[in-house]
Every structure is written in structure tokens, then in C-alpha cells.
Amino acid sequence: MQLTVWTYEGPPHVGAMRVATAMEGVHYLLHAPQGDTYADLLFTMIERRDRRPPVTYTTFQARDLGKDTAELFQRAARDAIDRFAPRALLVGSSCTAELLQDDPAGLMSAIGGDIPVIPLELPSYSRKESWGASETFYQIVRALADRDRRAPPREGRRPRANLLGPTALGFRHRDDVIEVTRLLDHAGVDVHVVAPLNASPADIARLGEADFNICLYPETADTAARWLERSFGQRVVRTIPIGHGATCDFLAEVAAAAELSVPAPQASNLPWWSRSVDSTYLTGKRVFIFGDATHAIAAARVATDELGFEVVGLGCYNREFARDLRAAAERLGVEPLVTDDYLEVEAAIAAAQPELVLGTQMERHIAKRMGLPCTVISAPVHVQDFPARYSPQMGFEGANVLFDTWVHPLVMGLEEHLLTMFRDDFEFADEAGPSHLGHGETRPLLDAPTADANAPVWAADAEAELRKIPFFVRGKARRNTESYAAERGLAEIGLATLYEAKAHHAR
Numbered sequence: 001m002q003l004t005v006w007t008y009e010g011p012p013h014v015g016a017m018r019v020a021t022a023m024e025g026v027h028y029l030l031h032a033p034q035g036d037t038y039a040d041l042l043f044t045m046i047e048r049r050d051r052r053p054p055v056t057y058t059t060f061q062a063r064d065l066g067k068d069t070a071e072l073f074q075r076a077a078r079d080a081i082d083r084f085a086p087r088a089l090l091v092g093s094s095c096t097a098e099l100l101q102d103d104p105a106g107l108m109s110a111i112g113g114d115i116p117v118i119p120l121e122l123p124s125y126s127r128k129e130s131w132g133a134s135e136t137f138y139q140i141v142r143a144l145a146d147r148d149r150r151a152p153p154r155e156g157r158r159p160r161a162n163l164l165g166p167t168a169l170g171f172r173h174r175d176d177v178i179e180v181t182r183l184l185d186h187a188g189v190d191v192h193v194v195a196p197l198n199a200s201p202a203d204i205a206r207l208g209e210a211d212f213n214i215c216l217y218p219e220t221a222d223t224a225a226r227w228l229e230r231s232f233g234q235r236v237v238r239t240i241p242i243g244h245g246a247t248c249d250f251l252a253e254v255a256a257a258a259e260l261s262v263p264a265p266q267a268s269n270l271p272w273w274s275r276s277v278d279s280t281y282l283t284g285k286r287v288f289i290f291g292d293a294t295h296a297i298a299a300a301r302v303a304t305d306e307l308g309f310e311v312v313g314l315g316c317y318n319r320e321f322a323r324d325l326r327a328a329a330e331r332l333g334v335e336p337l338v339t340d341d342y343l344e345v346e347a348a349i350a351a352a353q354p355e356l357v358l359g360t361q362m363e364r365h366i367a368k369r370m371g372l373p374c375t376v377i378s379a380p381v382h383v384q385d386f387p388a389r390y391s392p393q394m395g396f397e398g399a400n401v402l403f404d405t406w407v408h409p410l411v412m413g414l415e416e417h418l419l420t421m422f423r424d425d426f427e428f429a430d431e432a433g434p435s436h437l438g439h440g441e442t443r444p445l446l447d448a449p450t451a452d453a454n455a456p457v458w459a460a461d462a463e464a465e466l467r468k469i470p471f472f473v474r475g476k477a478r479r480n481t482e483s484y485a486a487e488r489g490l491a492e493i494g495l496a497t498l499y500e501a502k503a504h505h506a507r
Contacts, residue, residue, distance in 0.1 A: 006342050006362050008317035008380055011095050012122035012132025014042070019136040019220070020090055021053040021168035024200045026140075027086035028055045031073050031104055032094035046383050047169055056080040073107050081113065088144065088201040090136065092120035116201065118143045128340075130219045130292070130318045133167055137196055138223040144204040147231065151211050159258035160190040161237070162210040164225055165217030166197035171295065171379040172393045173197060176216065179395035180241065187251055187263045196220075208232040212257040216240070216394070218294055219318060242298035244271055244399040245305055265396065271306070282410060288313035288354035290337065290345055290363055291378025293321030295393070297328045299358050299377050302402055304332065312352040313337065315345065317360075342366070353475040356410060361385070373409030456485040459494045466498065480505045 009015075013030060020028040021043055043053045058069070058076045081089065091104040105119030118139050122132045151160075163180060166173035174197070181191050192210040193203045207213075207228060212235040215225045225236045235257045241250035248265055255262040287309045289299050293316040303309040315337025316325045322338040329336035337348050346366045349357060357367040357374040361382050367374035376385050377393070392398040458466070469477050484501035485493050 006365075008340050008342070008360065008362065009129035011124045012127045012129060012135070013092055013094050013120075013124065015129040015132025015134070016090060016092060016120055016122060016136040017043075017053055017055055018129075018133050018167040018169050019140070019196045020055065021049075022166070022170075022196045022198070023140075024198060025087035026054060026090065026201065027080055027084050027088075028053075028090040028092070029073075029077055029080050029104070030055055030057050030092060030094055031069075032057045032059065033096050043168060046381075047386050048383065049168075053168070054084065054086070056084075070107055073104060074111055077108060077111055081115070086115060088116045088118060088140070090118050090120055090140075092122055093124075095124035098124050116143060128318075131320060133220045134223050134320075137164075137167075137220055138227060140196070141204060141207065141224040142227060144201050145207045145228070145231070146205040147208065149206055149208045150232065151209050151234075154211070158188055158190050159211045159260065160192040160209075161254070161258070162192050162207055162213045162228075162234075163194045164213055164215050165219075165221030166194065167217075167220055168197070169379065170197075170217065170220075171377075171381055171385065172391060173217070175390055175392035176394040176398070178390070179392040179397055180214070180216065183241070183247070183251065183395050184254065187254055187258070188260050189254060189258050208234070210234060212237060214254070218321070219292055240294055240298050241394045242295070242398060243302035243306055243402065244396065246298060246301060247395055247399065282407065283308040285309045285356060285410060286312045286352070286354045287356045287358060288349050288352050289377075290315040290317075290357075290359040292316060292318055293325050295378035296358075297324060299402075300328055300332060302399075303358070303406075306399075307403070307406065309356070312354050313348055315339065315348070353479065356406065358406065375405045375409060454486075456482055456490055456493045459492055461495045462493050462498045465495055477502075 013032075017028060017030075020026050040052055040055075043049045044051075056076055056079070058073050077089075077091070080086075089108070091108050093104060105117075105121075108117045108119070120136055120139060122135060127135075161184065163177060166177050177194055177197060181194075184191055193199060193207055195204060195207065208231075213225050213228055214237045215221045218238070218240075228234050229236050237250070237253045237257050239246060239250040239253045241247040244265075251265070252262050254260075285308075287303050289296050289303065289311060290313070291299070296314060296316050300311050300314050303311055311332050311334055314325065314329045314332060314334050316322070317338075317340045319338055319340075322336075325338060326336040337345065339345065342362045345359075345363065349363070349366060349370065349372075354372065357363050357372050358377045359367070359374060360376060360378050361380050364374045364376055390397075391401050393401065466474065466478060466481075481493060481498055481501040484504055485497055490497060
């Protein structure tokens with residue numbers, strides 16, 4: 001394990017909590033010491049849930065290690081069953097409790113009972129949160145899905161599909177489910193079960209009655225969807241409907257699975273705006289993308305195919321989907337970045353010199369330090385990314401949301417250029433910082449001189465002149481000037497060198 005200030009994913013038992021908390025009638029008994037019970041804050045504070053997550057902790061202390069922690073676990077299990085009366089019980093261990101090797105599954109079998117008990121073996125020291133969510137959902141589906149319940153004949157009814165993957169703490173999952181359900185209804189398809197979000201054990205039991213499955217979030221649902229495909233013969237729709245083009249492709253795949261004609265696309269403003277004169281100044285904007293593989297790959301397609309941006313960096317933190325990420329990066333001609341080290345991501349952003357960052361909560365902090373506009377497109381996220389308003393990422397309405405949230409920071413960047421005309425006024429001085437990036441910032445880190453010891457040194461007058469260039473093209477001007485000076489063996493960049501480099505690159 002690696003100690004770090006920030007982390008993209010928690011341990012796998014947090015992934016299990018995301019599934020358990022999303023469901024109804026499911027309780028999670030977690031063998032954990034005091035100190036591993038922090039997860040309540042994730043759901044009640046960040047996601048603003050109106051009730052605690054359905055988790056009971058054994059909360060053993062140091063003095064309990066010399067006693068029988070197994071008895072402590074069994075007592076907590078009996079109390080949880082009596083108090084919460086769950087219809088299914090998940091049992092597992094946190095990182096620390098895993099070292100005790102108390103075998104929660106064996107301890108529960110000794111207790112007995114008439115409710116389904118699903119043991120979770122989540123190796124905390126080799127796996128992480130997304131894998132934990134995927135494994136938990138798979139074990140629930142495998143244990144509770146009734147193999148005798150199959151889709152009835154299609155005569156006299158509309159085709160129906162299961163939506164698989166949305167969880168608690170998911171990025172806009174609630175709104176995505178609403179939007180996709182509307183899309184399917186428009187296409188003539190009914191939603192049979194949404195799982196794990198708001199699903200009960202009884203809902204899981206009837207998954208096999210659907211005609212096909214839609215894997216909305218592969219990080220959580222891919223393993224379960226593959227098992228359902230093998231066990232029930234249900235076809236899986238895998239296109240992720242993020243962006244206008246992908247939504248059209250999604251509807252075509254749904255139509256094929258449902259044996260229906262492809263419905264006409266619903267209205268979306270994204271195609272019109274991306275073709276309009278107002279948006280032409282955005283063409284070729286350099287964008288760096290990082291997040292979970294599903295959202296990062298989808299964002300790269302929207303950025304290149306629908307908004308005309310240039311993707312200069314593409315990465316993800318979940319290594320289970322590294323192959324998909326690398327394939328997408330190869331199509332775009334960029335170097336893939338698969339890492340869970342935010343410092344490595346920060347270095348890649350600084351090297352790419354983008355004009356917009358699309359990422360997670362971590363990239364938002366990094367971009368702010370660098371003076372770059374940023375939009376969050378993926379978990380992990382903070383409380384501000386769980387808006388009270390309807391704000392999906394998927395479907396045609398989601399495409400409108402993408403356009404608004406990605407383009408507005410760049411539009412504000414152009415307004416910053418106008419403010420430079422009034423830089424002598426106290427309220428528009430450089431010390432005030434860009435208005436759309438927060439107040440109190442000094443010179444953006446992205447404009448700092450190159451860290452290379454052999455790079456030319458900037459003279460004070462040249463540095464001051466460089467600061468007059470609009471910030472969204474200043475990085476390119478710095479790079480061009482440093483390249484010009486290096487080619488001529490100049491140790492210092494003065495005002496004359498800056499003007500000469502400008503004239504050189506203008507030719």
C-alpha cells in the first residue's frame with residue numbers, strides 16, 4: 001500500500017459499501033477496528049444522503065486483540081440482524097481486520113439464520129474500490145438471481161432491459177438513470193430492473209426476466225453482466241451513451257438487441273452549437289482528460305468528434321480497464337497514462353500544456369494551482385458534484401450538459417483577455433487572479449519557466465512582457481520563445497529575444 005495525500009480509489013470494502021448503500025433491504029456487516037468507520041462521511045456529507053449507510057462495524061479495539069474477536073463479530077452479526085431485519089446480509093473485513101483472518105463467512109455459517117448471507121473476500125492489499133464494487137455486485141447477482149425466472153414470450157408486450165451499474169457515490173448516476181430510462185421509453189423499451197441503485201434482493205432475483213442487459217458503468221457491472229450473459233443468455237448492450245454520437249450509437253445497439261427499428265434522435269443543442277460560428281474559436285483547443293476509464297474514453301470521443309478539441313493527454317486510474325484506455329489513446333495518437341499517482345498526473349498536465357482539463361476532483365485542484373480551467377467528468381468527486389438540479393452526463397440532455405460545462409470555462413477565458421486591457425485599474429491587476437478560477441492567485445504555475453536546468457533564463461523585462469499575452473496562449477508563447485533561444489544557444493531571454501522569437505514563429 002502507498003501512503004498519499006490524495007487517492008483516486010479507496011480500499012475494496014468502500015466499493016462494497018457503495019453497492020450496499022445503493023440498495024434497499026441489504027445490510028453490510030464489516031469486521032473493522034475503530035478508525036475504519038470513516039465511510040459514513042462519504043455518503044452522508046459528500047452525497048448528502050438523508051440516512052446513514054446500511055453498515056454495521058464490529059469496531060474492535062486494541063485491547064480486544066488479546067481476546068476472541070470472532071465472538072465479537074458474531075455478537076455484532078446477531079445485533080445487526082435483530083435491529084435492521086435485512087433481506088440479505090453482506091459480510092466482510094476491512095484492511096486491518098483482514099490481517100486477523102477471522103473468516104467472516106465461516107463465523108456466519110456457525111450462527112445460522114434464514115436470510116441469505118453473501119461473504120465478500122476483498123483483498124485490500126492488492127485491489128481497490130472499483131474492483132470491490134464490481135466483485136460485490138457480481139456476488140450479489142450470483143447469489144440472489146433466480147435461475148428459473150426467464151424472460152416470457154414477447155407476444156403482446158414491449159421488450160424490457162435491466163440497467164446495470166449505478167451505485168451510491170457514483171458521478172451523476174441518479175440523473176443518468178432518469179435520462180436513459182426516458183431514452184429507452186422513447187425507443188419502445190421498458191426498464192425492468194435498475195441495479196444496484198434502489199434495487200432490493202427481490203429485484204435481483206428477477207433479473208433473468210429481462211430480454212437483455214445494458215451495462216451503463218462497466219467498472220461496476222461488467223463482471224455481473226458477463227455472468228448473466230452466460231447463465232441466462234441475455235445479450236449485453238455495451239455502448240456508453242455519453243455525447244450525441246455515442247447516444248445515437250447506443251440507441252442503434254438497443255434497437256438491435258430489442259429487435260426494433262432505430263428511433264429518430266431526440267433534440268439536442270450540442271450538434272448545432274458545435275457547428276455554429278460562435279463555437280469556431282474553440283476549434284483545436286488543447287484538452288487533457290483523466291478519470292475512470294468509462295468517462296475518460298467517452299469524453300475523448302466527444303472532445304474530438306463533436307467539439308473539435310485536440311486531446312493532448314488521456315488517462316485513467318483503474319488498471320482493470322487499462323487495455324481499453326490504451327486502445328482509445330492509440331486511436332487519438334497520444335501517450336496513454338494509467339496511474340493512481342496524482343503527482344504523475346500533475347506532471348503530465350504540466351508537460352502537455354493544455355488549455356482545458358477534464359478530470360476528477362484531484363485534477364480540479366491541480367488545474368487550479370496551474371491557472372487552468374477544469375471541468376469534473378468522473379469520480380472521485382466532492383459535494384459540489386452532486387447538484388440538486390437535474391444534470392445527467394448520458395443521453396441527449398447529457399450532451400447539452402457536457403457542452404455547457406466544458407465550453408463555459410473557455411468562454412470565460414476569453415473574457416480574461418479583455419480584462420488585460422484594464423490591468424492598470426486596481427480591481428483588474430494580475431494579483432486579483434482570473435475571475436473564473438478563484439481569487440487571490442498569483443502567476444499560474446503553468447506559466448513558470450521550464451524546470452530544465454539547461455533552459456534559458458528569463459530576464460525581468462521579458463518576463464513582464466510575456467505576462468501581457470493572454471493567459472490561454474501564454475504557455476505556447478513561452479515554449480516557442482524558449483525553443484528559439486535554445487536553438488541559438490542563448491543562456492538568457494531578453495526583450496529582444498522575445499520579439500525575435502515572435503517574428504520567427506509568425507513567418
